[in-house]
Amino acid sequence: MAIYVLTSNPNAIDFDHAGLQRRVEAALGVTVAVYRPLSFVEHSGFSETVREEIGLVLSNHHEDQPPLRQFDAFVQAWDLGALLDRRVLDLSGGWRKFLGLALFMNRPLPARLLLDATSHLSDARIRTLLARAAEQGDAVFCEYDPQLLLALPADTSAPAAPPLRRLNDDGTTVTEVIGSR
Amino acid sequence: MAGGISGIRAIALLAVYLGISVCASTLGIPAWLTCVATFAALFAWFRIWPHLITLVVIFGMYGLVLGMPRPEPWPEALRSVLNDTSQFSLRVLLYLIVPMIFFTSVVDPYQLARDIARLRIPGAGPVLQLIGSIRLAVFNRLGEIDSHLAVRGINSASGVGRLRTVGLWTVPLLAALITEAANRSAYCQMLGLPFPPTLAATRSPVGPVDIALFACAGGLLLLWRFTS
Numbered sequence: 083m084a085i086y087v088l089t090s091n092p093n094a095i096d097f098d099h100a101g102l103q104r105r106v107e108a109a110l111g112v113t114v115a116v117y118r119p120l121s122f123v124e125h126s127g128f129s130e131t132v133r134e135e136i137g138l139v140l141s142n143h144h145e146d147q148p149p150l151r152q153f154d155a156f157v158q159a160w161d162l163g164a165l166l167d168r169r170v171l172d173l174s175g176g177w178r179k180f181l182g183l184a185l186f187m188n189r190p191l192p193a194r195l196l197l198d199a200t201s202h203l204s205d206a207r208i209r210t211l212l213a214r215a216a217e218q219g220d221a222v223f224c225e226y227d228p229q230l231l232l233a234l235p236a237d238t239s240a241p242a243a244p245p246l247r248r249l250n251d252d253g254t255t256v257t258e259v260i261g262s263r
Numbered sequence: 264m265a266g267g268i269s270g271i272r273a274i275a276l277l278a279v280y281l282g283i284s285v286c287a288s289t290l291g292i293p294a295w296l297t298c299v300a301t302f303a304a305l306f307a308w309f310r311i312w313p314h315l316i317t318l319v320v321i322f323g324m325y326g327l328v329l330g331m332p333r334p335e336p337w338p339e340a341l342r343s344v345l346n347d348t349s350q351f352s353l354r355v356l357l358y359l360i361v362p363m364i365f366f367t368s369v370v371d372p373y374q375l376a377r378d379i380a381r382l383r384i385p386g387a388g389p390v391l392q393l394i395g396s397i398r399l400a401v402f403n404r405l406g407e408i409d410s411h412l413a414v415r416g417i418n419s420a421s422g423v424g425r426l427r428t429v430g431l432w433t434v435p436l437l438a439a440l441i442t443e444a445a446n447r448s449a450y451c452q453m454l455g456l457p458f459p460p461t462l463a464a465t466r467s468p469v470g471p472v473d474i475a476l477f478a479c480a481g482g483l484l485l486l487w488r489f490t491s
Contacts, residue, residue, distance in 0.1 A: 120453075123450040126447075128393065128460055138460060138462070139454050169399075189455045
């Protein structure tokens with residue numbers, strides 16, 4: 083289990099995410115599931131409140147792929163308790179994105195590639211995301227500005243953030259930066 | 264209820280309306296008049312004024328036709344159109360459009376989708392849920408576009424401003440809605456959902472108001488049965 087920060091041509095996030103996925107899979111040697119923001123879609127559209135959205139997604143997981151956490155544990159782990167009865171569409175853009183990310187991270191997957199996952203999120207939410215990402219499988223974060231993620235200020239009142247390893251994409255292969263381990 | 268009345272309440276209101284209509288008909292009051300009066304009262308009770316504009320536009324078309332030169336005076340022309348018994352008269356339009364606009368304005372689409380999901384008709388619940396969510400998505404996107412225009416000093420949220428800036432908000436609104444529809448399935452797959460997913464089926468709450476409305480409708484139907 084490791085968390086990587088991938089430095090790549092920012093245009094690859096928008097226009098070559100399929101190629102980027104192939105290169106990351108070749109580098110890690112496993113199939114990765116991709117999270118990427120999809121324009122104007124911030125929830126499934128089949129639910130009204132946050133509670134219903136979580137319930138809908140958890141109840142629709144395939145039998146062979148049970149969610150990592152069930153409802154109560156999920157809400158607690160992702161600090162969503164205060165939002166449960168609010169409409170998803172009434173949440174701020176950052177919270178809506180965080181909810182989608184949390185549901186994506188709750189899938190039992192060996193590795194994940196997260197494209198532009200941390201923009202619009204507060205530092206506290208990014209720390210939560212990193213902490214959960216460190217719990218299961220590999221996670222590769224590819225951001226428009228990876229330096230912001232690498233320079234994330236530490237929260238002295240919370241457990242230390244997991245170490246971040248660096249990957250570099252030159253457009254043909256993804257390799258680990260020497261000395262990043 | 265957050266998004267409006269439940270499907271059960273809608274059926275109860277419809278039953279009361281039918282009861283009033285048949286009882287009024289025995290007193291010689293025409294059905295179109297009962298329809299207009301009942302739904303005018305319901306529109307006022309639920310304060311859904313913006314949807315009256317839709318009705319004004321639809322029936323304004325008839326007004327335009329009636330405004331054309333014709334041999335009989337205007338009030339007589341209106342009466343003849345309302346009493347027209349041909350297959351698709353103004354009355355049929357009135358009985359279809361007015362209740363439809365009213366119920367689509369006040370019914371909670373989410374609870375209706377859950378009710379429909381209980382019937383286990385394949386795909387019916389999710390499709391209805393999706394249609395319901397479009398209503399919210401439109402208002403949500405429109406709010407965002409209004410904010411973008413407001414910081415540029417353009418007021419598009421007020422009634423007149425909405426009409427004056429129609430060229431500014433329609434294109435981004437349509438573009439956002441079309442893109443959202445195109446990306447919805449990919450988003451669901453990303454979260455591991457089948458498309459369409461299986462909805463949670465919950466029963467509509469039946470309160471004392473619903474029971475009173477059904478009782479009222481039953482009473483009116485009995486009254487009509489024994490007085491006609």
